[in-house]
Amino acid sequence: xxxxxxxxxxxxxxxxxxxxxxxxxxxxxxxxxxxxxxxxxxxxxxxxxxxxxxxxxxxxxxxxxxxxxxxxxxxxxxxxxxxxxxxxxxxxxxxxxxxxxxxxxxxxxxxxxxxxxxxxxxxxxxxxxxxxxxxxxxxxxxxxxxxxxxxxxxxxxxxxxxxxxxxxxxxxxxxxxxxxxxxxxxxxxxxxxxxxxxxxxxxxxxxxxxxxxxxxxxxxxxxxxx
Numbered sequence: 001x002x003x004x005x006x007x008x009x010x011x012x013x014x015x016x017x018x019x020x021x022x023x024x025x026x027x028x029x030x031x032x033x034x035x036x037x038x039x040x041x042x043x044x045x046x047x048x049x050x051x052x053x054x055x056x057x058x059x060x061x062x063x064x065x066x067x068x069x070x071x072x073x074x075x076x077x078x079x080x081x082x083x084x085x086x087x088x089x090x091x092x093x094x095x096x097x098x099x100x101x102x103x104x105x106x107x108x109x110x111x112x113x114x115x116x117x118x119x120x121x122x123x124x125x126x127x128x129x130x131x132x133x134x135x136x137x138x139x140x141x142x143x144x145x146x147x148x149x150x151x152x153x154x155x156x157x158x159x160x161x162x163x164x165x166x167x168x169x170x171x172x173x174x175x176x177x178x179x180x181x182x183x184x185x186x187x188x189x190x191x192x193x194x195x196x197x198x199x200x201x202x203x204x205x206x207x208x209x210x211x212x213x214x215x216x217x218x219x220x221x222x223x224x225x226x
Contacts, residue, residue, distance in 0.1 A: 019178055026174040029167065036162045043161070047154040054146040055179055058138055060187045066134060067127075067191025071119060071199075074126045078118045082111065093129050097122055108214075113204040116211045120199040127192045134188050 003009045030048065034041040074097070080088050081098045088094055100122060106114050155172075159165040182190075200212040209217075 019181070022174055022178040026171070026178055029171050029174060033158065033162060033167055033171065037158065040157075040161055043154055043158050047151065047158060050146050050151055050154070051175065052179060054142045055175075057142055057145060058184045060182055060184075063134075063138075063184045063187035064191030064194070067188040067193075068195045070126065070130050070192055071123075071195035073130075074119060074122060075115060078115055078122070082114060082118075093126060096125065104218075108204060108206065110205050113202065113206075113211065113214075116199040116202040117214055120196060120211050120215065123192070123196040123199070127189065130192075131185065131188065135185060138184055 008014075030044065034044050037044055074093070077088055077091060077094055077097050078101065080086070081094075081101050097118070101118055104118075104121070106117060108114050108117075155168055159168045162168075200210065200215075202211050203209070204211075204214070207214075
C-alpha cells in the first residue's frame with residue numbers, strides 16, 4: 001500500500017473532532033474527581049494547574065526552531081574542517097566530524113554541495129549529541145515552574161482520597177492525548193529532520209544531482225557509505 005498516495009500522507013488528515021471529544025471527556029472526569037474530593041478539591045486544582053502549566057512552558061514551534069537551528073552549528077564545524085581551520089577544535093563533536101570528512105573526500109567542485117553532503121551524513125550523530133542538551137535545558141525550565149515531587153504527592157493524595165489510582169491514571173492519559181499532541185522533544189527532532197531534508201534535496205550545480213542521489217551512488221561502495 002502506498003501511504004503517500006494522497007497529500008494527507010504527508011500533511012496528516014484535517015481533523016480535530018477527536019480532540020474535542022477528548023477534551024470533553026477530560027473535563028467530565030476532572031469534574032467527577034473534584035466532586036469525590038469534596039472539600040479537598042483544591043488538591044486536584046493544584047495538580048491540574050501545575051501539570052498543564054509545565055506542559056505549556058515550551059511552544060512547539062520554538063522546539064522545532066531549536067532543532068532546525070542545530071544545523072547551523074554543525075554547518076560551522078563542517079565549513080571549518082573543509083577549509084582546514086581549527087578555531088572550533090575544542091568542540092566535543094569536532095573530532096567526529098573531522099574524522100568522517102577526512103575519511104570521505106569528495107571530488108565535487110561546489111563547496112555548498114560538499115557541505116550539504118556532510119551535513120546529511122552527520123545529521124543523526126549530531127542530533128544524538130545535541131538532543132540530551134536540549135532536554136536538560138527544557139527540564140531546567142520546567143523545574144523552575146514545577147516541583148515534580150510535589151506533583152507526585154498530589155497524584156498520590158488525590159488517588160487515596162477517591163479510593164484508587166484508576167481515575168487519576170485515566171485523567172493523565174486524557175491530558176497527554178489532548179494537551180500533548182506532540183511532545184517538546186518530538187518537535188525538536190522534527191525541526192532537526194526538516195534541516196536534514198533541506199540538505200538531502202539540495203541540487204549540485206555541476207552534476208545536477210541531489211545530495212540524496214550522491215549518497216545513494218556512494219552506496220555502490222559500502223566502505224564509502226555515510
